[in-house]
Amino acid sequence: MTKLTNTTKAATGMTGAGTAGVDATGVVIVGAGPTGLTLACALARQGVAVRIIERAAEFHTGSRGKTLNLRSLEILADLALGERLAAVGRTHLPFRKYFDGEYVNETEPFAGARPTATVPYAASLWLPQTRVERLLRERLDEYGVKVELATELVEFRQDGGGVEVRLADGGRIAAEYLVACDGGRSTVRKLLGIPFVGDGDPEPMMVCGDVEVEGLEADAWHQWFGPQGAFMLCPLPGTRRWQLQAGPETDGEGRAVAPSLESFQRLAALHTGSEDLRLTNATWLSTWRVNVRMAERYREGRVFLAGDCAHVRPTAGGLGMNTGIQDAWNLAWKLGYVVRGLAAPALLDTYQEERLPIAAWTLDVTSAGLAAVVAAAGTPGVGVEAGRVGDVTGLALGYRWSRLAGGGGTDGDRAAGLGAAGPDVRRVAIDHTDDGGLRAGDRAPDSPCPGPEGSPARLFEHFAGDHFTLLGLGPSARPSLTALPDHVRPVPLDDADGAIRAAYGVTGDALVLVRPDNHIALIAPADGRVDVLAYLKALR
Structure with a gap:
């Protein structure tokens, strides 16, 4: 392994940790979604002083992400959440498909899958993101750390000694490091001026919401496709709620109608051909637009980006929440080791080196997956499974190119990885599912x-x-x-x-x-x- 040298160049700033009259901590995390909460739990377990702040006055109630893949399940089990997640989630959810209102078939992506000696989880776990966040908050509370709601970062300054965060209420926090987990519209990323490279569609592609449903069995993910487009209802385990996803209703001039319970009901009748399906009690209404973007870099001095703050992608494959959790897992031990004095600050350079290529790969495969779903929408019996492009389990994703892969990667692996921020980032070989060998940088199997x-x-x-x-x-x-x-x-x-x-x-x-x-x-x-x-x- 190449000797790590400290190449960190902190941005010019005004203050550092420990300034008089300022609350001090080790790490400030901005954003209390799955990424920020996973990072906070992993740091708190190491004994690192951490504060996690959230601009919203209340915790989110919309389901949003709804699956944990196999790699995320391994990570959260390491944080002692395995049994708690299994108690509220569901595996082996069938996909029940209809075309032009008529039943066509039923499939299940993990049918017949069983745990193996090296892989303890056989299938993804279905549960709403809100439940994942709640369990992570409970785990964080066991370490004596609570999410600070209605606490908004408006500015920060950094120098070689630390970061000072200024809050909307006038409060200030001094820390050694700041991690932004504040989503695709990240305040921190914008303040840093880091370009969010890619493209997006200004027109809504899908409306989403959480509703209650009468007249439908909650034993499958119901997917209607046909000439009118797509309409899907997925039951959310442990609740009476369903997540609705559909192409938007349009008005007489072809413009998308804002999501509402009434528009959801009209879409249900249009796609299912049934007047017996009744939607009630909509608690979350959202519009989703295609965005495929990635931050040019994940670090500026003592400030890091993670999760949707660093990359946004199509929903195909369900990789959003999972990629954020896995960002946090990669960064947490490195940040903790540096704060605790077990490693030099140069270790933190490997966070971008390892995770930025993963994000680029994720953007590629989810874009391909979305295109496959759209292309298959007019084919009877084909549903969202068409979007399973590449490894959605997360188990085959490793870091062979990393300087941390001691003696395990080829010169080509390292050349690709060490240039990870350059134009060839998407060419790094990420998925090692079929090459048959295990090398340094790969996930360590169970046994x-x-x-x-x-x-x-x-x-x-x-x-x-x-x-x-x-x-x-x-x-x-x-x-x-x-x-x-x-x-x-x-x-x-x-x-x-x-x-x-x-x-x-x-x-x-x-x-x-x-x-x-x-x-x-x-x-x-x-x-x-x-x-x-x-x-x-x-x-x-």
Whole structure:
């Protein structure tokens, strides 16, 4: 791994953390959606002082995103939310499709899928984004941190010592770092002057809303396609509500009509051909326009962008909420390590290096997915499944090109990644589903393994937390597991049946160093302790 050098260039500012008369903290997070909340939980778990502020006076009630993919489920389980999510969500939701008002067929994208030794979750989890946010807030509260509602950032200044945030009520917060998770219209991004590159359609493509429905079974996602366009109703687990998505109603001059319960009811009659389907109690009304945009950079000095603040994309594949959660997961351990003095500030440069190419890939595949759905709208029996382009599970997305991929990436991988902010960013090979090999930078697979006193356990249980994990496969790796830094957890594994070796693509005895975000840092020979220590030293 290349030695990390501090290339951070803080923007000129007026103040730093610890200024007299200013509230001080380690990290300020702007925006309390899934991205900001995941980041806050992961930082608070490390003991980092964090404040999370939200401009809105009340928490959002609209469903918005409605699925967690497999990688996001692994992340949130690491934050001890796995069982809580499973209790309120739903897997294996059938897609019931109609064409021109008539039933055509029913399919289920994860039909027959079962957990495997290396993948603990078989299917995406369906639940409204509001439930995800609520559970994250509850987890954050367990760390003694609460979202500060009606707290609006209006300005900030930064220098080499920190960031000072000025609030609409006149209050000020001094912090070491600021992270913007404040959505596509981000105030922070605009104040930084970072271009949001891409394009969008000013005309609404879809209206959305949360409604209650009479006359329809809540056992499937109902999708009507036909000459009039699309109309979809998806039940929201744990509630009486449904998420409605449809092409907008138009007036006599072809202009889109603002969404309302009355327009939703007219659209239902038009697409379903039924007068028995009754919509009531609309609590969220929204208009969705196609936007495909990405920030030119994710960092300016001590300020970072994450989630929709950094990238917006079509809804195909359900990657929006998931990509934001995964941004936060990547940034959290790096930011925490720097604040805690476990790594040099240069580690933070790898956040953009690793996540910006993922965003570019996401924009490409969701744009292709949306085009596929639109093209298939006139074909009976084809629904939103047409938008499943590329890996929507998140499991095959890794960082082989990263400078943090110790000895695992090719020169070509690194050349692509280190130029991630340049014009070739979309050409980085992101999805490694079919290449058959596991390398540094890839997601670390799960596997059954012994736990304390030989009890059954799984690798993910050893990974959970904010430490590096050093797997020692075989007896000759045992000596390399001694005298390690406190933030490295050694895990000796005999692996008598070879299952873990097979999962990690190694033969014989070996060492595997796993990052705190559960990506492979380094694969080394059993006697490669010096390589592991050199990797860790390079972070300092």
